[in-house]
Amino acid sequence: MTAQREKKSNPNERELFVKMAFGAWELQNSRLEALIEEFSDEQWRAETAPGKNSGAYLLGHLTAVGDGLLPLFGFRERLYPELEEMFLKNAEKSGLKKPAIADLKKYWRGVNLKITEYFRQMSAEDWFAKHVAVSAEDYAREPHRNKLNVLISRTNHQSYHLGQLAYLKVK
């Protein structure tokens, strides 16, 4: 009981953790936003390396992953559920019709704006709560399986694909 009360009594440190993880996420987002500003549609359509995913596919993929945070965190349903089939459940060569580059950019920004809007309403305590895909039993045993941990993991996922998107840069 004492430990529980201590936890609740210390919002400052909790806020510091959130600031660190959230700051890393925002940094990766600003990097993707810079690429969106920089690349032409032709660059987005190009393969990041021979035989590898195009920039457009990776942009759709990152958007679909970000969109998935909305239901995972219990906020709302996905904004663009159709992206899941195109960019998460299927590879680029699936033959599924994909949105235009301008729409992909719009979707990424839309998802990012919506997530950020919800994130900004979260208290530091909310971040340490479990997400929808973890059972109460598992969470009691493994309290690190919280929303902040998902954010850390998604940030690394975005960094991974940013490393590939960087290959679209014109030397």
Added chain:
Amino acid sequence: MTAQREKKSNPNERELFVKMAFGAWELQNSRLEALIEEFSDEQWRAETAPGKNSGAYLLGHLTAVGDGLLPLFGFRERLYPELEEMFLKNAEKSGLKKPAIADLKKYWRGVNLKITEYFRQMSAEDWFAKHVAVSAEDYAREPHRNKLNVLISRTNHQSYHLGQLAYLKVK
């Protein structure tokens, strides 16, 4: 004063956050280790994409960055200071003579083992202390500029290059 005392009174949450950030770092390391097991020397020597860094250069680069954590965290001098010139201060095309692939693998593992050894001796509180490159004044103003934040940033940096190294996989 009360806030300070509350901070020290809550090791559990601090440990939880360290576990999360440290877990993300270990996950990225295990991914690089898996590539070391998987790729042939020929694969390491290949460019990750036409005109882009070779696997070997990225491996040396990640090793040199990891090695830099030793002095940055105040543990000790670099294990392999010569890597800094080859893989941090100069691009691949510098013409500097580089180590053999077998040595690069050995260096990466050596650095990683040494860092992990030091990390495991750190208390959760140590992680929230400032690193060498931040002044006491800046740290007082921006307490998120601590060692754990550096680890989060380095983890994302490694993810970025892992996304590129993945392109060396044989389909």
